[in-house]
Amino acid sequence: MSTQTLLPITDVTACCAPLTRETLPAQQADDLARSLKALADPTRLRLISIVAASAGEEACACDLTEPVGLSQPTVSHHLKILVEAGFFTRTQRGTWAYFRLVPGALDSVARLLVSA
Amino acid sequence: MSTQTLLPITDVTACCAPLTRETLPAQQADDLARSLKALADPTRLRLISIVAASAGEEACACDLTEPVGLSQPTVSHHLKILVEAGFFTRTQRGTWAYFRLVPGALDSVARLLVSA
DNA sequence: GAGCTATATCGAAGGTTGTCAATATCCCAT
DNA sequence: ATGGGATATTGACAACCTTCGATATAGCTC
Numbered sequence: 522m523s524t525q526t527l528l529p530i531t532d533v534t535a536c537c538a539p540l541t542r543e544t545l546p547a548q549q550a551d552d553l554a555r556s557l558k559a560l561a562d563p564t565r566l567r568l569i570s571i572v573a574a575s576a577g578e579e580a581c582a583c584d585l586t587e588p589v590g591l592s593q594p595t596v597s598h599h600l601k602i603l604v605e606a607g608f609f610t611r612t613q614r615g616t617w618a619y620f621r622l623v624p625g626a627l628d629s630v631a632r633l634l635v636s637a
Numbered sequence: 638m639s640t641q642t643l644l645p646i647t648d649v650t651a652c653c654a655p656l657t658r659e660t661l662p663a664q665q666a667d668d669l670a671r672s673l674k675a676l677a678d679p680t681r682l683r684l685i686s687i688v689a690a691s692a693g694e695e696a697c698a699c700d701l702t703e704p705v706g707l708s709q710p711t712v713s714h715h716l717k718i719l720v721e722a723g724f725f726t727r728t729q730r731g732t733w734a735y736f737r738l739v740p741g742a743l744d745s746v747a748r749l750l751v752s753a
Numbered sequence: 754g755a756g757c758t759a760t761a762t763c764g765a766a767g768g769t770t771g772t773c774a775a776t777a778t779c780c781c782a783t
Numbered sequence: 784a785t786g787g788g789a790t791a792t793t794g795a796c797a798a799c800c801t802t803c804g805a806t807a808t809a810g811c812t813c
Contacts, residue, residue: 545686550679561673563666570661595772597791616780616789631747711802713761732759732810
């Protein structure tokens, strides 16, 4: 993960043919790789899965630390990466931070991987 | 990328519900993350794309170095990672090594990412 | 066999990532 | 205001990744 700002997924997938259709330009390869890097961590996959399975498809940060078994700063770090990559939205309500899946974000990445 | 042996994709995806269906067990999160890590590199995405777009969906290693603009050892390294992750097969014909996409491998990963 | 070519492996440098403890920030309640 | 709880940021460290040049291996051709 670089320090560069991540494109929201919807931008990454706005324009392009699927991966297997024609040779991917370097710029688009970079963008897609950045999105995939955000997903390519077991803790982040579990966070996505937990949020998606939560009531209202929304989860409080306070309920995410314990299930993944890592420290609070580490979980906060992973959540930030998922937000910056465009997979999560963050809503502050009082002291609590709530996270939701961005609708269609995972599907956009998936669509780029398939041929048909 | 760890030194640990990668599961072929078909094993990763053999058993499990989509990512967003229920909380992903740690073991499956690890496996899927390993597959995604193999994809999460711009050079490897371009290699996949070039091979997929080649005549017969097959490409010789000798034709892959120049388009990605990296050294021969580096390209060889990326090809190895894609083979070990189960996305490519490698066939030796004389001095040349030919690479093909494993049918369905990308689709298996994509299917785990979508909800529907 | 000798030499050439294609590919893989080795070893090292530099950058990136995941993790934590410590600390800062923000918001609510008293 | 003050205190307490929730979350984010900082700084540090170890592990890992990408890349290369140098070298090894394997197969073809003469």
